[in-house]
Amino acid sequence: MSRKPTAAYLKRKEKNEESLKSSGTAFIGQVIKFWNSSLWVGVDRIEYYVEKLLHSIFFLGHIHDVRLLPNDFFESQAVKDELETRFQMAFHNYMSPPRQTPFSILLTLAVRICGHENEDKIQENLLSFLEALKLPPKIKGESNYTNYYTLEATVIAVCYNETPGVLRPVKYYGASLSCRGERARRIMINQSCLNVWHNYVSYAVLAFRHEQRNGIIFPGTVKCRAFYRNHKTNCYEARRPCKNCGDLFSLSNPDTVRKDFPYGNCAETECLSKLISKDREVRSNMILGINYTRENLRGLREKAKTALGQSLMA
Ligand SMILES: [Zn+2]
Known part of the structure; x- marks a missing residue:
């Protein structure tokens, strides 16, 4: 009723x-x-x-x-x-x-x-x-x-691979999703998993969504920082990674309280995905979850495709 x-x-x-x-x-x-x-x-x-x-x-x-x-x-x-x-x-x-x-x-x-x-x-x-x-x-x-x-976007993030001997590593940037509401977030996350993010990132996001807790681990040379805007001073201030990002990417010193945002919502997702896509050294030194296989990724992507289709029809 x-x-x-x-x-x-x-x-x-x-x-x-x-x-x-x-x-x-x-x-x-x-x-x-x-x-x-x-x-x-x-x-x-x-x-x-x-x-x-x-x-x-x-x-x-x-x-x-x-x-x-x-x-x-x-x-x-x-x-x-x-x-x-x-x-x-x-x-x-x-x-x-x-x-x-x-x-x-x-x-x-x-x-x-x-x-x-x-x-x-x-x-x-x-x-x-x-x-x-x-x-x-x-x-x-x-x-x-x-x-x-x-x-x-509530948060912006920057990451880079601090290779010894390279003075100025390329910095990659990302923003948290600047859309509101469950439907909009879901559409943008599924769209990103299917058509934007690197497979490793899409896999981590979708695996956690489907309770297969299988994150990815970056080499120790990778640095990632996040910032939020202080509306009073109109300045960006440093912020710890959230619990979701700690789970997905094993970032150090994450928040311990789970925020009510879906996996993939964060600024870190976007910048780390760009880093993986562009930096071969990072790619080859990453540790992927034991369940990361082409087969599993294909299954998760199928689910994301169905979910995207359904939310676009809604
Ligand atoms: Zn986060």
Whole structure:
């Protein structure tokens, strides 16, 4: 028997719907401002990133509780028309899942602009974007915009392989999923397991999801650090890895309390996957769980494929 939704529930739902609409609109507005400013000037293939950002935001609107259309994210019809002419793909293919959430694309762009070595500059670049978004003041009694759909990733992470003799290792970056709600997270994690992350990472995430506790272990030369934004100071501060990341990747000094996020949600997942894909030495010195076989991975991927199909139909 279905119960009638309470007034408080409806109010919350309305607020959430409004928050994705307004933060998506602000995000796109800011992308356009930065695109036209000196901050992003001279970046090769900038249109490619703008198109990816639009697609990712439109997709999150499409799968939102109360469905939002691309048209809902623009303050003026003129801007929308102009972008639609330039970025037809984003406006036509928005129903298919993107490879990254919006904030992750923004981070990729910041790394392109600042260079992979310059962690501080990358953080500053993101912070200036976030500050310019001018999100509404924090809701009283709620920390870190818990109930407001901001499209900001709560955590960013960096990792690298500190090979002896190599002075400046390549740094890889990742963001936690900048989408909200169980369905959106599940879609993005399954999509990443199937089409984005390295097989070793997909395997660890899916194995833990299906209670086959089988993580992967990195060589001791691999360093990984995570940061969250302190909203009061608008600075990134260091953070321990969560329990999930401790399980999946055997990161040192993890939190002992299990957070209520699915495996694969974290920033560490994205940056470590990039490191494995790019660094052959890391790849060959990793320890994989005893159950890691092609066969097992294929079975887990089949499950992820079914789950992705079902959540896209829902
Ligand atoms: Zn984590």
